[in-house]
Amino acid sequence: MYFDVSIDTFKIYIVRSGIMKQGNIKIDSISKSFDGVEVLKNISFEIKGGEFFSILGGSGCGKTTLLRMIAGFIEADKGAIYLGKKDITHLSPNKRDVNTIFQTYALFPHLTIYENIAFPLRLKKVKEAEIDREVKKYLELVKLSEHANKYSSQLSGGQKQRVAIARALINKPKVLLLDEPLSALDAKLRQHMLIELDNIHEEVGITFVFVTHDQQEALSVSDRIAVMKDGEVLQIGTPNEIYESPANAYVADFIGETNFIEGEVVEVEENFAYLESTSYGRIKFELDKEVMVGQYVKLTIRPEKVKVTKSKPRYLDDNDNIFKGKVEEMIYSGFQSKFFVTVGNQLFSAFKQHVDFFEEDAETIHWKDEVYIIWDSADSFLLEVI
Amino acid sequence: MKNQRNGLVYSAPITLWLTLLFVAPTLIVIIYSFLKKGIYGGVEWIFSIDGYNFFKSSYFLKVVWNTVEISVVVTFLTVLIAIPVALYIATSKYKNFLLFLIIIPFWTNFLIRIYSWISLLGNNGLLNNLLIKFGLEPHQFIYNKFAVILVSIYAYLPYAILPLYSAIEKFDFAIIDAARDLGASKMKAYMKTFLPNIKPGIITATLFTFIPALGSYAIPKLVGGNDSQMLGNVIARELTITRDWPKAAAISTILTIITVIFIIVLSKYDKDHKGGKV
Numbered sequence: 001m002y003f004d005v006s007i008d009t010f011k012i013y014i015v016r017s018g019i020m021k022q023g024n025i026k027i028d029s030i031s032k033s034f035d036g037v038e039v040l041k042n043i044s045f046e047i048k049g050g051e052f053f054s055i056l057g058g059s060g061c062g063k064t065t066l067l068r069m070i071a072g073f074i075e076a077d078k079g080a081i082y083l084g085k086k087d088i089t090h091l092s093p094n095k096r097d098v099n100t101i102f103q104t105y106a107l108f109p110h111l112t113i114y115e116n117i118a119f120p121l122r123l124k125k126v127k128e129a130e131i132d133r134e135v136k137k138y139l140e141l142v143k144l145s146e147h148a149n150k151y152s153s154q155l156s157g158g159q160k161q162r163v164a165i166a167r168a169l170i171n172k173p174k175v176l177l178l179d180e181p182l183s184a185l186d187a188k189l190r191q192h193m194l195i196e197l198d199n200i201h202e203e204v205g206i207t208f209v210f211v212t213h214d215q216q217e218a219l220s221v222s223d224r225i226a227v228m229k230d231g232e233v234l235q236i237g238t239p240n241e242i243y244e245s246p247a248n249a250y251v252a253d254f255i256g257e258t259n260f261i262e263g264e265v266v267e268v269e270e271n272f273a274y275l276e277s278t279s280y281g282r283i284k285f286e287l288d289k290e291v292m293v294g295q296y297v298k299l300t301i302r303p304e305k306v307k308v309t310k311s312k313p314r315y316l317d318d319n320d321n322i323f324k325g326k327v328e329e330m331i332y333s334g335f336q337s338k339f340f341v342t343v344g345n346q347l348f349s350a351f352k353q354h355v356d357f358f359e360e361d362a363e364t365i366h367w368k369d370e371v372y373i374i375w376d377s378a379d380s381f382l383l384e385v386i
Numbered sequence: 387m388k389n390q391r392n393g394l395v396y397s398a399p400i401t402l403w404l405t406l407l408f409v410a411p412t413l414i415v416i417i418y419s420f421l422k423k424g425i426y427g428g429v430e431w432i433f434s435i436d437g438y439n440f441f442k443s444s445y446f447l448k449v450v451w452n453t454v455e456i457s458v459v460v461t462f463l464t465v466l467i468a469i470p471v472a473l474y475i476a477t478s479k480y481k482n483f484l485l486f487l488i489i490i491p492f493w494t495n496f497l498i499r500i501y502s503w504i505s506l507l508g509n510n511g512l513l514n515n516l517l518i519k520f521g522l523e524p525h526q527f528i529y530n531k532f533a534v535i536l537v538s539i540y541a542y543l544p545y546a547i548l549p550l551y552s553a554i555e556k557f558d559f560a561i562i563d564a565a566r567d568l569g570a571s572k573m574k575a576y577m578k579t580f581l582p583n584i585k586p587g588i589i590t591a592t593l594f595t596f597i598p599a600l601g602s603y604a605i606p607k608l609v610g611g612n613d614s615q616m617l618g619n620v621i622a623r624e625l626t627i628t629r630d631w632p633k634a635a636a637i638s639t640i641l642t643i644i645t646v647i648f649i650i651v652l653s654k655y656d657k658d659h660k661g662g663k664v
Contacts, residue, residue: 106564
């Protein structure tokens with residue numbers, strides 16, 4: 001695809017022009033209420049310079065409010081925001097070294113694509129010849145040179161997105177804010193733009209703050225992710241940390257699908273412990289946190305780490321948990337099948353990739369079949385002591 | 387070909403309507419303007435351009451100037467006031483209620499609303515009574531150009547607010563945010579992105595104000611003075627008092643021509659606007 005070409009051009013351009021500005025952001029005890037409803041509750045965290053940082057959360061979690069606050073459209077009730085060492089809490093949007101890609105792109109419908117991209121430079125009263133040179137460079141970068149004289153209403157969603165990117169980057173900001181920029185695109189194009197965003201980020205080297213409700217988007221491109229809920233940051237970490245070691249049940253459930261198991265701790269060894277659960281019985285799990293016998297705990301186990309077989313595999317060891325259940329529901333989705341298996345009175349989900357690696361993988365599992373579900377006790381994660 | 391014929395059939399009612407009630411009367415007026423004046427009013431069917439000899443009269447040229455001047459000032463001020471009002475309504479939580487308030491004056495007869503201005507501005511009106519009460523000199527507010535302009539703005543404001551409102555309602559305010567984000571001050575963002583994008587609304591509001599203002603009759607008649615007689619008043623006088631029908635028709639024709647020129651100029655300006663959501 002031509003996406004790759006534009007990225008190469010970008011590399012050369014960035015190296016030559018040296019726009020390797022970096023911006024770190026410090027959010028310091030920010031609170032904000034709208035009509036008596038607290039949408040941001042004393043939030044503090046830092047975004048490192050040059051990082052691809054995602055703010056992930058469901059609707060109404062406060063992620064967009066926070067982004068608009070960094071952009072300067074909303075003023076905080078309490079707290080401060082720093083860009084580098086500069087306190088930008090009370091600066092108006094036009095005085096911040098920050099540019100935004102808006103959800104609806106917000107291109108200027110009365111201007112051509114060329115003039116849209118030239119807009120920030122015209123405001124700065126840059127000389128005509130330099131404007132022309134810069135705009136043409138950025139048009140080239142986003143592969144829209146032949147569309148320069150069109151209006152935004154004549155462009156496709158992906159092209160509009162490119163114009164928005166060029167328009168935001170021509171200002172050479174220290175931070176680029178992206179407000180759900182992919183939500184208006186179809187699934188295929190979203191993938192492409194995601195890859196492209198990631199590449200642009202790599203080459204430009206500035207901080208990207210990416211707000212999204214889509215955990216797949218966040219997981220695939222971010223250096224770090226902040227998961228938000230009800231105006232609070234629940235967890236900040238790398239995609240791997242967030243997925244493999246979620247801070248709590250909400251994060252575990254929000255980031256991908258998962259199974260929860262609750263029970264009483266009955267035995268504690270050095271690295272492992274056992275719990276007794278009403279629907280499964282005795283379960284061995286790895287200790288991620290300290291627990292004591294008699295405490296009630298909550299475990300999470302990702303469905304892709306659970307194996308489903310019709311016959312009992314021969315290679316089990318004493319670290320594996322194995323339970324018998326019945327297939328209640330199965331969803332075939334090409335590259336994998338999702339099984340929902342009832343164990344006791346619980347519904348347990350397990351994903352099976354369609355590879356025949358072991359002999360039992362070749363077995364065809366049908367609806368209502370009796371199956372074994374198996375997982376390694378190191379693959380579960382101890383979420384919390386209840 | 388069949389489709390074209392269907393089009394003719396479908397457009398027949400409106401074509402008939404426009405021909406009977408718009409094209410025909412206009413043509414009659416234009417034809418009358420080139421006829422000879424009847425002795426007791428009416429016309430004689432003899433070709434004559436006497437109807438147009440008013441061009442020699444300096445009084446008439448003054449009236450033309452008055453009409454254009456008052457209409458331009460009224461239109462400019464009306465649109466200038468209507469933009470922020472429409473912006474406020476379009477972004478308000480109570481927009482339905484506010485629109486309702488704009489429409490309420492239409493429930494009362496136009497003439498009665500003008501008369502109520504007389505009782506406000508008149509020499510024994512509310513405003514002068516208040517001035518006297520506070521120990522100030524009374525002032526001549528009425529029967530002058532000022533009164534005509536003020537009452538015209540009042541009368542045409544709703545016609546300007548409504549098209550502006552519908553243009554602003556379609557405007558995506560994220561565009562203002564984008565302009566500010568890219569380095570524009572609040573004022574600049576509105577000047578450079580808001581105004582150009584509501585241009586169709588501004589043009590409609592201008593037309594809806596300027597055209598009725600050009601044809602004003604009742605307002606200058608009731609609150610105007612010698613300095614503020616407009617073409618509408620002269621036409622009425624020629625028709626009813628002087629009973630010079632060709633002259634009245636000729637002035638009407640001139641008024642129509644001024645209006646048409648104005649519409650052509652504005653719609654050309656509108657066409658230059660290529661962007662916008664098509």
